[in-house]
Amino acid sequence: MAAESALPEFQSGQRPAAKPESVPAPAVGRLSLYLRELEALYRQERQTISSRQLGQALGLTDAQVRKDLAYFGQFGHPGIGYRVDELIARIRGILGTDRGWNALLVGAGNLGRALLSYRGFAQKGFQVVAVFDNDPAKIGKPIDRELRLEILPAERMEQVVREMNVQIGIITVPADAAQRVADDLIAAGIKGLLNFAPASLNVPETVALATVDLALCLEQLVFRVNTYQVAASARKANAGS
Amino acid sequence: MAAESALPEFQSGQRPAAKPESVPAPAVGRLSLYLRELEALYRQERQTISSRQLGQALGLTDAQVRKDLAYFGQFGHPGIGYRVDELIARIRGILGTDRGWNALLVGAGNLGRALLSYRGFAQKGFQVVAVFDNDPAKIGKPIDRELRLEILPAERMEQVVREMNVQIGIITVPADAAQRVADDLIAAGIKGLLNFAPASLNVPETVALATVDLALCLEQLVFRVNTYQVAASARKANAGS
């Protein structure tokens, strides 16, 4: 009944650099889901919510919600539940989106330009401060009428990362260029990479990496469509016997 | 050392409709990673690969690779490893991308249009056969010069799903419209939804759902950037003591 989804994420095959108290990765992933739901509740002027209700909206048990939050502290009020505004602030603090983050984007193709005009990033405190491409025809061109960013050549990446204190790189280049771009960004001092190229990148342990492969998402979806259909016909056959 | 990433996915909070022999969901996710890597190896004309080498490229252990594949059958050759072309065909068959799939897209904004021009979908056998939007100004307009698709009104969704045998719906509308669109698509008979709106959707158990929330991906990345930096300064402090 309650549907879920998301775990929109990423996962790194490399070991965490150190145990920050060993919070399960899936719990961190769900923290973002809680935050998304809480922000929707806040817009509806909801004041408090119980672990049961929050879980139900996401297809999770109440115990799961409580345990996930308990990894990070005691945020609830027995008999009451969680205060929506308070919990939003706490989760933002934990995830790090209470601060602003500077990002840059490499690859000014269709996907790159779509991401630049995506409002959701700015809402979470992310600002794309520079765009790079290696196509000489694109360099110097403005991205679009609204943003005042112009496309820069790759040679200037290190300078921009340093001078503008950019921590996050978004990679929207073709798969065969992605590793090279990642290497350059890491050399320039970037701390986290969001990779949209359909390739597994190698990065040192000190750099965070999340890859979003859109075709792979569809592929996984199709597997489940098949599974559900097989299950449905099995039920049908059983019912007939 | 070997980096990973991906698990680009999704996850459904709802129970699988039935046990298809109970393959762990993470294993299915990795199947897509194996396939992506194998396709790259195939382009390099590599003939065979061992579980150790395949795992290393993805930051996984050899045992993990073998166990994942063993859920679906015996594909390897002792002493040799796996034949690249053979394993590609097998995994495609398991995931369902050896057949073609018709998809439709709802929401002809920036992201929607970027996805339409993304070649990766077609390469995996997905074809977007129709695009919908509820903005009267967009209806009837062609998507771009290359594709001969024109934007259709939402009222025609059911007809298109039925007549063109569309199984997959891609949702690229704003968050507050996503649930309504999902309901309409499900009523029209769609079997799987790839949702890019930052919202948790409710769908019946018979419909597969994957949500990709781009801002959420960045948020998760930032959490890990923080974690790594804290871990690094802790190591530094230890070294100094």
Add this chain to the structure above:
DNA sequence: GCTTGTGAAACGTTTCACAGCA
């Protein structure tokens, strides 16, 4: 030698169940 496939052990996550509190 090298490799796969797999039972068994180790490990991690989720669920249960209840004490404690509003």
Add this chain to the structure above:
DNA sequence: TGCTGTGAAACGTTTCACAAGC
């Protein structure tokens, strides 16, 4: 009564280790 926070039990996944095969 209704709720959180949390140890302990249940469950699931990953890793280990080795028999069997090339």
